[in-house]
Every structure is written in structure tokens, then in C-alpha cells.
Amino acid sequence: MFFAVYVVVPIFRSIWISFYEWDGLSAATWIGVANYRELLSDDAFYTSLYNNILWLVLYLLAVPAGLGVALFLNQTVTGIRLYKSLFFFPFVISQVVVGLIFTWFYAPNFGLFSKLIEDITGQQIAILGDERFVTFGIIAAGLWPQIAYCMILYLTGLNNINPEQVEAARMDGAKGWSMLWNIVIPQLRPATFIAVVVTVIGALRSFDLVSIMTDGGPYGSSRVLSFYMYEEALSEYGYxxxxxxxxxVVLFAIMMIFITFFIFRMLRQERNT
Structure with a gap:
């Protein structure tokens, strides 16, 4: 019931509204697919779409990175609790705080990253003020907590691995990469599925970091679809x-395509095994 009220109904309601011209207050006017035709000639839409694809591709790096960190933290080494706390920290802070931290990190004149680049190249680069680098800078900020989230999923999965299979593989001489690829990773498929799904969703709803760090700038070059949707529908420039x-609707369609593709791939792998 709650799923229908808060998820299913809003989805179909959004699709229905997309066929109207409406400012949210006055009577809505039916215009058919005119909004979608306008999207096809909207440069800002293509910029947002390109940035979202870039987010999707680079954000998926959080999955193997999270697995690597989880494998490291699953070892018995001195100070492992401290390491776990440090890697877990980005997950418990809000995206707003992450955005502010990285804004200071990239800031010219006093930001640590800016100083490091100056020491290496002899000149500073304003990451968030340069159209060439701004999207990459925001993605890097988003990857910090997302890797921590994937790490937690994989740590849970590693705790549920069948020790008998691991021991049998060791007796057969499996170790290192062979053990990881043939024994560990197949048992982590449920964790991988969840990690990919939440990472795809996180990449496509990357509104908060863009809003906090650049507000879509410079010159709209860091816009993503969720932020552009907000600008057009709810900001003072749109309505x-x-x-x-x-x-x-376009954003939802992209999300469903990616998630459906991965679900079918997982089901096919399950049937083959």
C-alpha cells in the first residue's frame, strides 16, 4: 500500500504531467509530446545527459574500489579497528558536509588539492571553476562516501562466505587471484547486485553535491538531469x-534500463551456474 502511494502513483503522475504545460498553480494545458520534442533541441538537456552518463561510468568505480577496501579490512592486522573507522567515516556524514569539505579541498589559494597541483605544475587550477574539470571534481567527491557504502556491503558479504568452499579450494591449491575470482567473488554476487543498484541510483540522483558545490556552474557545465529538472520545475527561473x-521521465527511463540490464545479467549467470 505504502509502496503504491509513495512510489508507483508518483511515477505515473510524473509521466502524466510531462504531457502538460503547467506552472504548478494555474490550470494545466495538454500539449502532448511537445515537452519531449523541446528536449531534443535543448543544449542544456544534452549537457546534463552527458554529465549523467559520465557520472554513471565513473561512479561504478566505487564497486571494485569498495571490494578492494573490504578485502583489506577483512584481514587480521594490527590497528584494523582504526582502519575500519577511518574508511567507515565518509558513510556516516551527510552529502552536504561532503560537498563542503571538497569545496574547501579544491579551493584556490588555500585548498590542499590546489596547493598540491601548484607544487607539481607551478600553477593553480580552480577545479570547480573550470568547465573541463568541474564534473570530474564533483564525481570524485561523490565517490568518497559511495566507496565506503560499497565497502560495508562487501564486508557483510565476506562474513557470509562459506568457509568450507574456501578450505576445499585451498586444498586444491587455489590462492591469490584464483581464489578471489573463482571462490570469493561468485559468493559475493548478492552484495555486488545491491552495490551496483545503489551506485547507479546514486549516480543518477546526484543533485545534492552539484547544488552544494557549484549550483550547476560554471555556465551550467556541471548540471545533471536531476539538477536541471529542479531548475526547470521548482527554481525561480522555471516553474x-x-x-x-x-x-x-527520461532520468527514470535511464535508471530502469541500467538496473534491468544488470538484473537480467545476474539471472543469466545464476542459471548458468
Whole structure:
């Protein structure tokens, strides 16, 4: 019941609104697919779409990175509790705080990253003020807590690995990469599935970091679809609910394509095994 009210109904309602011209207050006017036709000639939409694809590709690095950190933290070494606390820390702080931390980190003149680049190249680079680098800088900020989240999922999965299979593989001479690829990773498929799904969703709803760090700038070059949807539908520059809903529908379609593809791939692998 709650799923229908808070998820299913809003999805179909957004699709319905996308066929209207509506400012959220006055009567809505049916315009058919005009909003979608406008998207096809909207440069800002293509910039946002390109940035979202970039987010998707690079954000998925959080999955193997999280696995690598989890494998390290699953070892018995001196000070492992301290290491776990340090790697877990990004997960418990809000995205707003992450955005502020990295904004200071990239800041010219006093930011640590800016100083490091200056020491290496002899000149400073304003990451968040340069159209070439701004999206990569925001993605790097998002990867910090996302790797921590994937790490937690994999640590849980590693605790549920069948020790008998591991011991049998050791008796057969498996070790290192062979053990990881043939024994450990197949048993981590449930954790991998969840990690990929939440990472894809996180990449596509990357509104908060963009809003905090650049507000879509410079010159709209760091916009993503979720932020552009907000600008068109809810900001003082827009109030175009129908156009914003059309952007939301495109965003939802991209998300469903990626997640459905991965679900079918997982099911096919399960049948083959």
C-alpha cells in the first residue's frame, strides 16, 4: 500500500504531467509530446545527459574500489579497528558536509588539492571553476562516501562466505587471484547486485553535491538531469512543471534500463551456474 502511494502513483503522475504545460498553480494545458520534442533541441538537456552518463561510468568505480577496501579490512592486522573507522567515516556524514569539505579541498589559494597541483605544475587550477574539470571534481567527491557504502556491503558479504568452499579450494591449491575470482567473488554476487543498484541510483540522483558545490556552474557545465529538472520545475527561473516532469521521465527511463540490464545479467549467470 505504502509502496503504491509513495512510489508507483508518483511515477505515473510524473509521466502524466510531462504531457502538460503547467506552472504548478494555474490550470494545466495538454500539449502532448511537445515537452519531449523541446528536449531534443535543448543544449542544456544534452549537457546534463552527458554529465549523467559520465557520472554513471565513473561512479561504478566505487564497486571494485569498495571490494578492494573490504578485502583489506577483512584481514587480521594490527590497528584494523582504526582502519575500519577511518574508511567507515565518509558513510556516516551527510552529502552536504561532503560537498563542503571538497569545496574547501579544491579551493584556490588555500585548498590542499590546489596547493598540491601548484607544487607539481607551478600553477593553480580552480577545479570547480573550470568547465573541463568541474564534473570530474564533483564525481570524485561523490565517490568518497559511495566507496565506503560499497565497502560495508562487501564486508557483510565476506562474513557470509562459506568457509568450507574456501578450505576445499585451498586444498586444491587455489590462492591469490584464483581464489578471489573463482571462490570469493561468485559468493559475493548478492552484495555486488545491491552495490551496483545503489551506485547507479546514486549516480543518477546526484543533485545534492552539484547544488552544494557549484549550483550547476560554471555556465551550467556541471548540471545533471536531476539538477536541471529542479531548475526547470521548482527554481525561480522555471516553474515549468511539465518540462521538469519530462526530464524526470527520461532520468527514470535511464535508471530502469541500467538496473534491468544488470538484473537480467545476474539471472543469466545464476542459471548458468
Amino acid at each position: 515549468r512543471m511539465g518540462y521538469g516532469a519530462a526530464i524526470a
